Amino acid sequence: MNANADNWDDLRVFLAVARAGSLSGAARALGVNHSTVFRRIGAFERALEVRLFDRLPGGYVLTAAGEEMRESALRVEAEIAALGRKVVGQDLRLSGTVRIATIDMLAVWLLPRHLAAFRVAYPGIELEVAVSNAAVNLSRHEADVALRVGNQPPETLVGRRVGRLVFASYGAIGIRDRDKDMPLAERDWIGFESDHAALASRFARFLPKVRPVFRVNSVAAAVAAAKAGIGLAPLPCGIADLEPDLVRVAQLPDAFSLDLWLLTHEDLRHTARIRALLDFLAEALAADAPLLEGRQVE
Structure with missing residues (x-):
């Protein structure tokens, strides 16, 4: 060379x-x-x-x-x-852009109302939301903040556990009463592809003999399929309980639960605009605990 x-x-x-x-x-x-x-x-x-x-x-x-x-x-x-x-x-200004990386179900159902409130509180900070099921690399500055689900965050990142997503099985209105005497293992189920490997493996352990009749790589798509009556879907209560066209059919084992983590890179944790967003979301998501843990409709 x-x-x-x-x-x-x-x-x-x-x-x-x-x-x-x-x-x-x-x-x-x-x-x-x-x-x-x-x-x-x-x-x-x-x-x-x-x-x-x-x-x-x-x-x-x-x-x-x-x-x-x-x-x-x-x-x-x-x-x-x-x-x-x-x-x-080193940036101490409460202005500029913060890029948030998260997955579809959090971007669609959980974050919008909190980000709207944040913009009112901090009008000088612009927000970008990158939605993907693939984990972004915060070390390469692909995003400033990540809101992720999982029970073990990467050791290279700093942050906190801000909630716990509890799951239940949901179906279209009328499905609970129509099939109330049918065992769960005999019902039609909506499953997840490899993009949601954690959910797919949990479902396989829960109902090992059941083969889903419909598979998706998106929680948003699973919600739409369940609302259409294709079958039952294992969904986070904090999402499905917000959908008037869905009913909770049965609780799922605690093994389905996933921790919710708010993370950033260590070098960014003291940046004013990023610190403001981290603190704001941590408080907002803590207040969402009854919804996220499925207690709001009990």
């Missing part, structure tokens, strides 16, 4: 292709088109006078030189991300 790889933007494109294994996947991650990624990778290889990827029918595979470049690029990425977090962490 006889060229200086000092352009971070080139390294960023290179890492996106290395992670995705394809131009189209990298283009989606970067928010650009396929041809831009193709052109940038070609120009980067020509500048370095080395081939970084083998173009195979199944996608782009790193060469030996590409593997070496990836290790160096990851170190550069980590340093740039750390620098960015430290700079943001």
Whole structure:
């Protein structure tokens, strides 16, 4: 390699292709088109006078030189991300943008009313919500704050447990009385795909002989399917109890419960606007405990 790889933007494109294994996947991650990624990778290889990827029918595979470049690029990425977090962490202004990463069910049912109240309290802070079932990387500054479900948060993040999601089985209005004498194992069920592996595995342990008649990769889609009468769905009480077209059919074992975590990166925890959001949401979600734990309708 006889060229200086000092352009971070080139390294960023290179890492996106290395992670995705394809131009189209990298283009989606970067928010650009396929041809831009193709052109940038070609120009980067020509500048370095080395081939970084083998173009195979199944996608782009790193060469030996590409593997070496990836290790160096990851170190550069980590340093740039750390620098960015430290700079943001010194910001004492109650203004600017806070990016929140969460999953669909929390973004649709739980967060909107709290974020609306936060905007009234802090009009100088702009909010962005990134909705995905895939965990974002706060260390790479893909988001500032994450609201996640799970019983063990990553050790690299700081934050607090702000609630507990209790689950029950729900169905369309009328289904409880219509099938009230039918065992749960004989009813039609809506299940979850691998994007919600925790729920899928819990359901398999609860009713091991039941094969769901309908599977989704989204809690929002499961709510819609249950409302349409396709079957019963294991849903968080804090969501389903808000839906007038759903009725609670039966409680589910405590093993279905998931903790709710509000997290950020250690370097960002003292940033004024992020601290304001963390404190505000922690208090708001604590007040939601009766709803989240399924006690509000009891």
